[in-house]
Amino acid sequence: MQRSLVIAVSALLLGAVTLWLIPAQAQQPTPPPSWKQGQPPSLADSSLAPIPQPPAPTPASEIPVNKIKLPPGFKAELWASGISNARTMTWGDKGTLFVGSRVAGNVYAVVDKGGSREVKTIAKGLNLPNGLAFRNGTLYIAEISRISKMEGIEDKLDSPPELLTVYDTLPKDLPHGWKYLAFGPDGKLYFNIGAPCNICMPPDTHANISRVNPDGTGFEYFAHGVRNSVGFDWHPVTRELYFATHGRDWLGDDSPSDRLDVAPKKGLHFGYPFCHQGDTLDPEFGKGRSCNDYVKPLLKTGPHVAGNGVMFYTGSMFPPEYKNRAFLAQRGSWNRAEKVGYRVMMVTLDGSGKVAKYEPFAQGWLQGQEIWGRPVYTQMMKDGSLLVSDDYAGAIYRVSYSR
Amino acid sequence: MLVATLAASSAGVFAADPEAGRRKSEPCAKCHGADGNATIAGTPSLAGQPTFFTHWQLIKFRDGRRKDAQMSPFAANLSDEDMADLAAFYAAQRPRARSSAIDPAKAAAGRELVTRHHCASCHTPTLAGQKQVPRLAGQDLQYLLKLLRGFKAQTASDLDGTMTMAAQPLTVDEIENVAHYCASLRP
Numbered sequence: 001m002q003r004s005l006v007i008a009v010s011a012l013l014l015g016a017v018t019l020w021l022i023p024a025q026a027q028q029p030t031p032p033p034s035w036k037q038g039q040p041p042s043l044a045d046s047s048l049a050p051i052p053q054p055p056a057p058t059p060a061s062e063i064p065v066n067k068i069k070l071p072p073g074f075k076a077e078l079w080a081s082g083i084s085n086a087r088t089m090t091w092g093d094k095g096t097l098f099v100g101s102r103v104a105g106n107v108y109a110v111v112d113k114g115g116s117r118e119v120k121t122i123a124k125g126l127n128l129p130n131g132l133a134f135r136n137g138t139l140y141i142a143e144i145s146r147i148s149k150m151e152g153i154e155d156k157l158d159s160p161p162e163l164l165t166v167y168d169t170l171p172k173d174l175p176h177g178w179k180y181l182a183f184g185p186d187g188k189l190y191f192n193i194g195a196p197c198n199i200c201m202p203p204d205t206h207a208n209i210s211r212v213n214p215d216g217t218g219f220e221y222f223a224h225g226v227r228n229s230v231g232f233d234w235h236p237v238t239r240e241l242y243f244a245t246h247g248r249d250w251l252g253d254d255s256p257s258d259r260l261d262v263a264p265k266k267g268l269h270f271g272y273p274f275c276h277q278g279d280t281l282d283p284e285f286g287k288g289r290s291c292n293d294y295v296k297p298l299l300k301t302g303p304h305v306a307g308n309g310v311m312f313y314t315g316s317m318f319p320p321e322y323k324n325r326a327f328l329a330q331r332g333s334w335n336r337a338e339k340v341g342y343r344v345m346m347v348t349l350d351g352s353g354k355v356a357k358y359e360p361f362a363q364g365w366l367q368g369q370e371i372w373g374r375p376v377y378t379q380m381m382k383d384g385s386l387l388v389s390d391d392y393a394g395a396i397y398r399v400s401y402s403r
Numbered sequence: 404m405l406v407a408t409l410a411a412s413s414a415g416v417f418a419a420d421p422e423a424g425r426r427k428s429e430p431c432a433k434c435h436g437a438d439g440n441a442t443i444a445g446t447p448s449l450a451g452q453p454t455f456f457t458h459w460q461l462i463k464f465r466d467g468r469r470k471d472a473q474m475s476p477f478a479a480n481l482s483d484e485d486m487a488d489l490a491a492f493y494a495a496q497r498p499r500a501r502s503s504a505i506d507p508a509k510a511a512a513g514r515e516l517v518t519r520h521h522c523a524s525c526h527t528p529t530l531a532g533q534k535q536v537p538r539l540a541g542q543d544l545q546y547l548l549k550l551l552r553g554f555k556a557q558t559a560s561d562l563d564g565t566m567t568m569a570a571q572p573l574t575v576d577e578i579e580n581v582a583h584y585c586a587s588l589r590p
Contacts, residue, residue: 049524055454055487056483056487105463105466128563174563
């Protein structure tokens with residue numbers, strides 16, 4: 001049922017149905033590994049490779065939190081550490097912070113004990129459990145091909161309940177298969193299904209943002225032509241979806257840009273794999289296409305910065321001009337000679353929804369060409385301070401403001 | 404100021420101790436050799452493997468993401484600290500060549516394939532491995548064959564899909580050739 005719907009929608013949007021029915025890997029006789037696809041011959045000897053995730057978190061005493069640079073009046077402290085590969089953060093109703101990971105395969109619960117934090121591992125051995133969302137006492141977890149839930153988890157942190165499947169007919173591809181998960185204003189669970197490659201004609205089931213009801217019914221695609229978005233949020237006033245997307249690799253150090261987009265309605269196409277950053281046709285898949293046929297980015301966030309978390313600030317601790325600004329956490333580049341990203345940026349929108357300002361908020365995880373951490377997501381605390389997760393050091397920082 | 408307490412179950416923080424790793428490796432020796440150089444065909448040598456690689460593989464075995472009837476029980480009760488110590492111990496051991504039956508014609512064909520498929524950009528030009536990427540040079544032939552066939556079939560557990568994608572273009576014959584080439588190299 002879903003499949004026929006997808007094919008119909010896709011056919012309307014894009015055309016080449018026959019191609020998409022073939023799995024991505026079968027299309028080219030000898031595709032290079034996903035992250036190398038599209039690498040020009042001139043870069044064949046490049047030693048750029050994905051940055052390895054350390055198997056253990058950095059000891060608290062070795063985390064140089066004082067290197068984090070912030071605007072005047074703001075201060076960062078190490079809030080929790082020893083959380084291997086800490087990524088997405090979501091609050092339980094009773095004040096537990098749930099933390100997801102990618103390659104560590106763990107889900108954690110962080111309990112604030114007034115001045116100290118206790119970290120419990122509530123699930124292990126999962127398949128890249130990056131997506132977490134919480135509603136009505138239930139924690140939802142998104143792995144590669146499955147969304148599942150733990151009911152009443154906050155009362156059972158020391159003996160977590162069994163994972164119940166919500167939806168498990170998602171593609172099984174590992175590359176770009178890990179998910180971001182969040183409840184939309186419509187009460188549905190939104191998540192990404194990334195392209196299973198760096199650059200390829202994705203199968204009809206991939207390169208989108210999708211949604212499903214929390215009971216597993218009503219699956220549908222929401223946005224198309226999205227290479228891989230692992231961070232999004234809804235504007236506090238307009239309720240529109242804003243999402244970050246990682247651009248393709250191997251088109252050079254300065255191209256293409258990652259992007260921040262807005263999807264005010266269902267069914268829009270954001271260009272992948274035909275058009276990058278709203279104005280650059282793909283050297284292979286862009287042939288015969290026009291960038292004007294696809295939605296253009298609200299903001300080019302920078303080449304290879306690896307934009308992950310998107311979060312609108314609605315707290316009251318920060319100065320009034322921070323209200324409704326978006327924080328963008330950028331995990332940082334690997335496919336670029338000189339590293340960029342490794343910072344939290346902020347976006348100020350004007351009254352018409354245009355970007356008025358794009359500026360750094362927190363930086364310093366990159367010192368010269370050396371990195372000691374990678375900021376991945378942000379989350380607000382009740383008091384309006386901001387938590388920043390770092391999957392490389394396995395830590396969470398708290399940023400607060402005082403006049 | 405940091406004020407984090409850690410439950411016993413959570414990932415600990417510690418400095419790896421290779422000497423403690425040597426003691427902890429005693430139960431492993433009957434299969435992997437006292438210094439990490441295995442002699443049983445089909446069982447991998449661990450000597451000289453990068454610490455990140457060994458540590459990640461042990462995490463996967465313990466958590467059930469990688470399964471093997473012989474190996475899994477030995478990882479089931481390892482703590483994060485044990486794994487770091489074991490990884491540090493094996494990384495410090497000198498790898499020795501295995502007594503695999505190499506077919507020189509296959510190895511010669513494999514050499515070209517390793518270049519064509521960019522194996523070196525992750526496994527390094529000498530195929531000695533780095534960080535989370537394993538040493539292939541001089542590894543046991545039967546083991547290399549088993550793993551490459553597994554990655555090709557998308558059944559070998561792989562941290563995040565990079566190696567699975569790297570194996571997709573290889574045909575059945577090419578896997579033979581590549582494995583003979585890797586096994587033929589001096590570690």
